[in-house]
Amino acid sequence: MLCFIKQNRKVKIRFAILSMFRYYNKFVSIEIGDGLVKAMYIMSNAKESRLIDFAMIAVNFRQGRNGIVKAIKDVLQKMQINSKKVRINICVSGESVVVRDIRWPQMNDIEIRKALRFEVERQVNCKIEDVVFDYYSVLDEQIDETKTRLVLVAAKKNLIENYIGLLSLAGYRTKLVEVDTFSLLNCFYLNAPENVLTKTITVLNVGMEVTNIDIIKGKIVGLTKDAFVAWGNLIDALPKDVVLDFNNISALKGINGSNDIYDLCIFIVNALFNQVRRAIEFYENQNSEDSVEAIFLCGRIAMFKNLDKYLQNLLGLKVTIWNPIAKLKYNPKLVKKEILQKNALMLAICTGLACHRYFKINLSPVNKKIKESAIIGIFSKNRKLFLSAAAVCVFLFALWLLLFIHVQIKKADEISLKTKSLRLQKISAELNELNSVREILGENVQIFSKVFLHKIYWSKKLYEINKFMPQDIWLTDLYLNNVSAGHEKGNPAVAANSLQKVMTLVIKGKVYCENNDKMLSVINQLVTNLKDVPSFSNDFSKIALIRSSRELIGESFVMCFEIQCLFK
Template sequence: MIRLRQKNIYIGIDIGSSSIKVVEVEIGLTGEPILRKASTVKKSEGLKKAISGMRLKGARVVGVVDCQKTCVRQLTIPVMPDKEIIEAIKWEAKDKIPFSLEKSIISYNVQQETEEAGVKKLKVAVAVSPVETVNKVIDLLREVGIEPVSLIEPPLALEYLSRHLNLNKDQTVALIDIGCEFTTIAIVRNNILKFYRKVTLGGSAITKAMTGQWSLDKGRIEISEEEAEKIKQKYGIPKGTDEVLIDEKIPATHLRSLIRPAVERLLNEIERSFEYYREESSGDKVNSVILFGGTAQFKGLDEFLQEELGISVSVGNPLQRMNVAKGAFKYIETISHMFAIALGAALSEGQGINLLPKELKEKTKRTFERAGVEAVVAAVVVTLILTFIGMRLQIVNYNKKINSGNLELKAIVPQLELASDYERIQGEISKREYLIKWILSNTPLWKEVFKELSNIVPKDIVLTEMGMKDNVLVIKGRILSALQNREEVLSNFISALEGTMFKHVSLLSAKMGDQEKEKSEFEIKCEF
């Protein structure tokens, strides 16, 4: 059987409090991601500039929804039918989410089924965001001509990134994205998000702590916010004594005393998050920390956190295990940590939790499922045409050998002592000529076959696999229609196949499913 995966372009967009980060990721036939382009601009410069040069046509855009009221929670509910889960989530979450669920969009993903005290339960990841916030993001994207296929929250993007980084599944890892105004703390184990917390504290707090006027032994000094930002980026947490002047104006010890309260507040928030997670997870401890975001490059921060937390702390590189196209971004290797959330959004491929309104999700699903069918058929046609071309080249080669053999045979006929030998060789040649003619006459015209298939495959059917042996084509696929229509859709498809160039069409197997969300799959055999 031929297992097919079409090549797609995914655009991840992270609109932060001070900058916009956008990445273009190509995921090819083997599933390996390639970073084609990355862009970051100040938020004031706008999204239009950030997406300039991106291949938006045909791309699947995944945006990030981030505000004070967006949240992700892990809930445990009893096992129940799919249609009842959303109401159970609302009941379970009403005391765990600090805003009204009535005017919010809720999306969930069942992570696993467990058993507690003999009762089967579901572990569910739930994302919630106010409708107003979601609509603002959609409107912002539409202003530049973008219709997103999915909207997710920052911790979910970090979860997808953790899967790509292939972290140690036996370790509990905190992925911490420190932005300008906010810090996202996402704790994952086995590449599954276990805990999330958003802290109203970021790199700007450190900059503001360094801004102001002071009277020192060496005179009065003043540092503007612009100067403080430059010093922060250049020196980080400074080392040295009063004799060491930073930027030739402020002693290292004094600057360190200004910075320390801000980084200690960040440390306290991280420690509180780890402690809360440990209580909620019955004692599980965080084994290591990976820093992302613009403030991750603040010199000395990783060393300070590692010393205080007593565990490994490092600056992350989200481009690990990813190919980077030439010219993707001039300084991508040195600031890759800034693109962690945008890359995670792209790597989600629009799957799983999705905060788009229901009507937009359905519209997007129909559009891309149809495109997926066309791409699969095109890929199969190309594969089989290439195979057929190879067969024809072999046959041409055999013809040349046969013609050469005929010439050689004619040259040695007068020298043959027995006529029977000549007749025997002629018989062998005749058999080979017959075999070649048989191959040519029985080789299907694949281009016509798949052109016919692409015309009769209905929108409610997706072909997933195709294979051919001894002039028998086996087709596997899924039915996307409502539960009550599945048998009719499959019957109509079989009837359509029988009206084409196939001699016999028969159903090998079919699984209709008992519920709307359960997969409906089939396998059909067609003889030429």
């Protein structure tokens, strides 16, 4: 925990609390749309989201269902997602999905779910066994306390099973199934500018096949609508070298020798405009005291130039390009920034599927809310008892928390003291070591000063040795004992040895005569000559033969000798 290494008491408490309560949900999402399979791996909580990995692969629709399965498998393998450990979030859309705003008298969750079974059959026009549905309660202050406002989300079971089957064929399991319009809103609440969350706005996600239109005010969803505008037909018809610019649509005239592409573009843009205008008018008619103030635009088609300005002129409302990953944190070493930013506008739904969920809709066949409703029913019957127990638990937890923080701070202080003690011990040991090295260096300096003090006399001494050397002797070596052999850190005994060796001049040579006695006599004569010459012997306290031995060279014997001269 970070608080253990801080010295300030307040900082310790803050980091202790954060380290206990910080928690991230980890989700992997798949979005199939815009001719692509997009996948994101995100760690998130209510305050921030971190992108771990991202990938997208084009779908080969010529292979039909197998092409989609292959794209899903390839994109998840590219991200190295473990199929045994990780479950995938997916979203659905289309005409088989129904989203309705319902206002009923006040009910508990069990009563709501029972009543919804009849409402779903009426709204979807299908047997309840063939439908998967979920809902969430809207906390709207404008609604009377005696009423309940719900948002019902339902989809045909075969549509859900189809998407789950695609993942299953790719070798992966599903965690939750969401409707793309709520994935869009989850992303918007995570990445929207803070100053717009109190206004009534429209979030517009313009995709190749489906356009999501969401009108919200704060955290209340006023209207959701999916418009099926076939932008894919226009994109397929555009030549590859033509860049679509909505400020200059007239440039499409005459392409391929006709105005077909221009007419198609005008038709599709007008279809989008009409769908958005009708949705806004419907909302404003239902909420006479409220009106839409701005539009936030994203989606693959929003990547074309000046679509925002074109819609702004048509609708008479401010249209802003919205970046769905504006507040998403990521490591540039793990995620390629250029590719991510280039495709940011079409990642809203995929991001919303994997980030913190403000709207918790799950259309997977096994819905956990059925079990949750029974628990909520028990709670509603024994509300006072549970509230009292909760108050006691909160008090005990707060008491435990204070004790825990106090203990952790004490531990941190102990660790800090131990650390300082170890540092002082280490510094003391280093000082002792430096002092011993200092003594050794002082001794060596004395040794070298004594040696170098005599350097101007060496040529003279060599001359004298040569002058008084008998005729039958020749020198083989002349040196001072090696200083570095005794230069060992922290060993005064060896350093003392080093002092004796450095002050020793060694003369080595060989002599050849008729017999051993003659050879020893010649060597002794050399030693006597060196002692008798004051200019040579005055610098030495002792000159002596310390070693002699016989050596066979060819068929004759010679005597090797070693004379040692100790400096005063």
